Amino acid sequence: MSAPKTLYDKIWDAHVVSQDEDGTCLLYIDRHLVHEVTSPQAFEGLRLSGRKVRAPEKTIAVPDHNVPTTLDRAKGIDNEESRIQVDALDKNAKDFGVNYYPVSDVRQGIVHIVGPENGWTLPGMTVVCGDSHTATHGAFGSLAHGIGTSEVEHVLATQTLIQSKSKNMKVEITGKLRPGVTAKDITLAVIGETGTGGGTGHVIEYCGEAIRDLSMEGRMTVCNMAIEGGARAGLIAPDETTFNYVKGRAHAPKGAQWEAALNWWKTLFTDEGAHFDKVVTLKGEEIEPVVTWGTSPEDVLPISGTVPAASDFKGGKVDAAARSLDYMGLKPGTKLEDIKIDVVFIGSCTNGRIEDLRAAAEVLKGRKIADGVRAMVVPGSGLVRAQAEEEGLDKIFLDAGLEWRMAGCSMCLAMNPDQLAPGERCASTSNRNFEGRQGKGGRTHLMSPAMAACAAVTGHLTDVRKFMELEDA
C-alpha cells in the first residue's frame, strides 16, 4: 500500500507535468482567473513575444477592482487610469479569445465569487489568479492560490506553473459554534492564534466538525483569509455540501461526466495517518464574535475585550502595535464596544455572497442605521444582487438607510471611488485592515456581516449576541 496522503498531496500529484531532480515541478493549471489590475503587463508580454494563450477555454476574465458600484455605472468610468485598465482587459479578453464577463454582464462580479457561482471552480482542480484571495476557491477542495503578474503571463502562455511543493498544515475546528459566531469569526480567530506569518510556506487544510457544518459560502469565507494567515492556499475536503452547491451550475459537468467527476471527487480527502508538518486546533465552542483593533489581520480580539497596550506584546510587535494604535487613534484599555464608527462596508470576496447579505439583513430588518453613519452593501456579483432582490433584501437595506450597490471589489481596497476619508473609521466585512487599505488615513475594523450590521445600527462596535437577546426577548 502507498503511503497515506493529504488532500493537498492528492491534488498536487494529479497535476504534476514534470519534476526536476531538485524537486521543482511543472504543475498543470485547470482554471486561470484574470482581473484587470494584475493582467495588463502579462498580456503585453505575450504580445511582445508573439505568444498566444495556450488554453483560452480554461481562462476566465472579469473586471472587478476598478469598476464603479454606483447604479449609473453604465455611463462609464470617470477616473482615466481605472478606465484604461478596464478597457485593456476588454481588449485583451477579445484579442486572446478568453471567457469574459464585461461590466455590462449580469454575471460580472468579484472574480472569486464569479468562479464558483458559474461552476468554473470544481473539486480537485488547480486554480490560480493574479490575486492573493484566490485561496477562496480552496473551499471546494481545489488547490487555489494567488500568483504574481510574471506567473500570470507564464500560465497564459503554458497553462502551467513552476512550483515547489509547500508543507502541509492542518487547522482543526472541533465541536459546534455558539450562536452569533460565524465563518468570519473562525477565520479571524485562527489568524489571531497563528499570526499573519503562521501559515507561511504551508497549504492549510481546514477540518473538524465546525468546518463540516459550514455552508459553501461559509467555507469560502474561511479559505479566503488563509492568505492573511500567511498560507497561499486553504483547502476543505469536498463533501455532499460541496456537490450539492456545484450541481447544475453553468460550467459544472452534466450527465455521465457528472457521475465520473463525482466518483473522483469522493476520493479527495486526507488519508488516515497522513503527515501534517504543523497542526493547530481550536475549540469551536470557545470562539467568540471577534473584531480587529489594529492594522494587521492578526490583531484580533473578542468583541467583549478592550484595546491592548503596545507593552502587552513582545519583540518587533511592540513597535508595530504602537504604530497601529497611533494610526487607529485608539487608547489602550478602551472597551472595543465603545469604539464609534463612521462607515459600514458589507461586501468583498470574503463576505459578499448571498448568505452574508442574508445575515446582515436579518439584523437590519425593521431597524434604521445610526445618525451620521454611512453604510453600503456591495453584492459580490450581479447574480448575488439579483438573488438578494428576489428575496427582498434590497428593500430591507434601503429601508434601514444603507446604500444598495452594483457588484465589485469596492471599498475592500478602494481602487474605485468607494473610499474612506482620512481619519474615518469603518466596520468592514472585508479581509485586510492595513494602513490606508480602504483609503488613505482610513481606519478599518474587520468583522462578520452580522456584526457590521449591528455597528451600523448602534454607531459603534457591537456584540451581535446583544441583538440576538433582544430578538429572543
Add this chain to the structure above:
Amino acid sequence: MEKFEKLTGIAAPMPLVNIDTDMIIPKNFLKTIKRTGLGVNAFAEMRYNDDGSENPDFVLNKDQYRQAQIIVAGDNFGCGSSREHAPWALADFGIKAVISTSFADIFFNNCFKNGMLPIVLPQEQIDVLMKDSEKGSNARMTIDLEAQEITTSDGEVIKFDVDAFKKHCLLEGLDDIGLTMNKAAAIDTFETQAAQARPWV
C-alpha cells in the same frame, strides 16, 4: 531578465515587522498597465507627507540611504496581496536584495521573477546585518549569490540558503516562460492524459 551575480551596496534598515504590500506600493499606484516607473512611489504613504513633501524621518529619504540597494527588514516582509507591483516598485527604486527572517510566499516568488534576491536568515544574523545597515553609506554590504555569502562592512561572512533552480535562473538571467516552452511536449502529453482521466475539466 537582468542577472544577479554579486552585489556590493548600501543596506537600509527597516526593522518594522509585517511590512505589507500596501505599504510597499499603495493601491492608487496599481492602476498602471506598465511594469516600470513605480520606484518614485515605493513606500509612498510612509515616504511622503500629505502635501507631497518628503517625510525626513523615513529611512530611504535620509541622504545616506537614498542609494540603498539592499533592505534589511523585520519579520514577514511583503505580506498581503499578490501584486507584483511591490517588487517592481522596489526594483525601480534600485533595490536588488531584501534580507529578513521571513517573507510572504507570493512576494518571495515575485522577487525572483524580477532579478531580485530575497534572503531568509535566522534572527541572530538579521540582528548583525541590521546593526551593519545602521552605519549608513560608510558601510557597504556584499552579497555573493554564487558563493551564497553575505559579507558585512566589518568582514563578517554569513552564509545563506537559496533554492537551486531559482539561483540558477538569477545567475543566468533566465526567462521562465522560455524554459517551460521547451517542455511543450510534456505539457501536450499531460493534457491528453488528463482529458481522458478528467474530461469534465
